[in-house]
Amino acid sequence: MKYYSTSKISSPVSLGEAVIRGLAGDGGLYMPERIKRFDPDFFRSVHRLTFQEIAFEVAALFFDEDIPEDDLRTIVNDTLSFECPVVPVTGNIWSLELFHGPTLAFKDVGARFMARMLRYFLMGENGQVTVLVATSGDTGSAVANGFLGVDGIRVVVLYPKGKVSQIQEKQFTTLGHNITALEVDGTFDDCQRLVKTAFSDEALNKRVALTSANSINVARFLPQAFYYFNAFARLREQGALHGEAWVVAVPSGNFGNQTAGLFAREMGLPVSRFIAANNSNDVVFKYLKTGKYEPRPSVETIANAMDVGAPSNFARILDLYGHSWQKIRTLVSGFRIDDKGIKETIRRVHDTTGYLCDPHGACGYAALEEQLNKDETGTFLETAHPAKFTSTMEEILGKGIVPLPDKLAAFMKGKKQSVEISGKYASFREWLEHLQ
Numbered sequence: 001m002k003y004y005s006t007s008k009i010s011s012p013v014s015l016g017e018a019v020i021r022g023l024a025g026d027g028g029l030y031m032p033e034r035i036k037r038f039d040p041d042f043f044r045s046v047h048r049l050t051f052q053e054i055a056f057e058v059a060a061l062f063f064d065e066d067i068p069e070d071d072l073r074t075i076v077n078d079t080l081s082f083e084c085p086v087v088p089v090t091g092n093i094w095s096l097e098l099f100h101g102p103t104l105a106f107k108d109v110g111a112r113f114m115a116r117m118l119r120y121f122l123m124g125e126n127g128q129v130t131v132l133v134a135t136s137g138d139t140g141s142a143v144a145n146g147f148l149g150v151d152g153i154r155v156v157v158l159y160p161k162g163k164v165s166q167i168q169e170k171q172f173t174t175l176g177h178n179i180t181a182l183e184v185d186g187t188f189d190d191c192q193r194l195v196k197t198a199f200s201d202e203a204l205n206k207r208v209a210l211t212s213a214n215s216i217n218v219a220r221f222l223p224q225a226f227y228y229f230n231a232f233a234r235l236r237e238q239g240a241l242h243g244e245a246w247v248v249a250v251p252s253g254n255f256g257n258q259t260a261g262l263f264a265r266e267m268g269l270p271v272s273r274f275i276a277a278n279n280s281n282d283v284v285f286k287y288l289k290t291g292k293y294e295p296r297p298s299v300e301t302i303a304n305a306m307d308v309g310a311p312s313n314f315a316r317i318l319d320l321y322g323h324s325w326q327k328i329r330t331l332v333s334g335f336r337i338d339d340k341g342i343k344e345t346i347r348r349v350h351d352t353t354g355y356l357c358d359p360h361g362a363c364g365y366a367a368l369e370e371q372l373n374k375d376e377t378g379t380f381l382e383t384a385h386p387a388k389f390t391s392t393m394e395e396i397l398g399k400g401i402v403p404l405p406d407k408l409a410a411f412m413k414g415k416k417q418s419v420e421i422s423g424k425y426a427s428f429r430e431w432l433e434h435l436q
């Protein structure tokens, strides 16, 4: 299957090229030319399948023309070395827990899948590829860990100095080997701008083979559809979704997760509607209200992985629905919550149910609390483990409430190694040129 650019200037490319390039030459994002639908029968028996089996069926609908079945099954099974369970929280609200992977955030799924796809498509090609990734916290760790030790691939993580939690920082600055962390004097948007500028710098691209691992890469955002299907199956298994409408709340930053959910729906998944939950970075919330899309610089919040002022996947959502604001609004409603609201939600959920939401998941929970009808079943994406935000969680709930998982304790023992750079493109470019 071919992949076209949302900007429609560059020609469509093969899957391999889309995965290796990341962003299209015209600055657009790649989209699959077709979205195949499951037979409705699939949903009647899907609860008898495991997560890995479901994920393979979803992957095959996208990739079966391009990757032999056995290879695809290996990629899927290696990626999903952990579960994404759905657990009841209260009443008709369930949590889709996406934090059981190596770095305890949902980005493990996309990053692990992409690393394996990239290795698959680079096999037989010589030379080094450099993966550039801008992170507001969790992407960097998921990508760095997903690619750690993969031959022929170097990973450069750009992150805003002083703006990610210590635990997040430790997860991508302590790895060494083929992973380098760049500490940028600026914001996440500055990091994202540096990466985008490097990709569109033709002279640089002739000398250094660059690719992206941000959620703009098709191999990162498409596999995120896996766990929406799995959520449906696990809910059915536990007695939910036998007729009632299903609403899914997605804590959103760059809108990769939200886009994957919409793709899943286009593939036939019976989601009745989505709620895109924003923190104070409310560009999409405003778009859904007014029809005007006006990117702005991001502001800092305690749900920092959602501090995005110009969500990169939004172009995909517009493209998917032919730029129709009307259509998008019928499928996605907006929600916005500030830091005070996030803190109150975490405290209230913990006090009344015992469940621990992280600051991002709390945005999704609060969205359902406000907008879910009594006769509907709601699921929010719990996008990271609360222990990744220890100081925020302690400030809200006090010490000793959130246990530190062993995986995180191990990262904390590592030694931080990073290279400091300014937010200026010229200095980043020079550093990149001297890499080889």
Ligand SMILES: *Cc1c(COP(=O)(O)O)cnc(C)c1O
Pocket (backbone or CB within 6 Å): 105, 106, 107, 137, 138, 139, 215, 251, 252, 253, 254, 255, 256, 257, 258, 305, 306, 360, 361, 383, 384
């Ligand atoms: C990245 C991230 C988000 C935002 O996801 P997008 O796909 O960029 O919208 C939400 N929560 C956590 C914990 C994240 O790491």
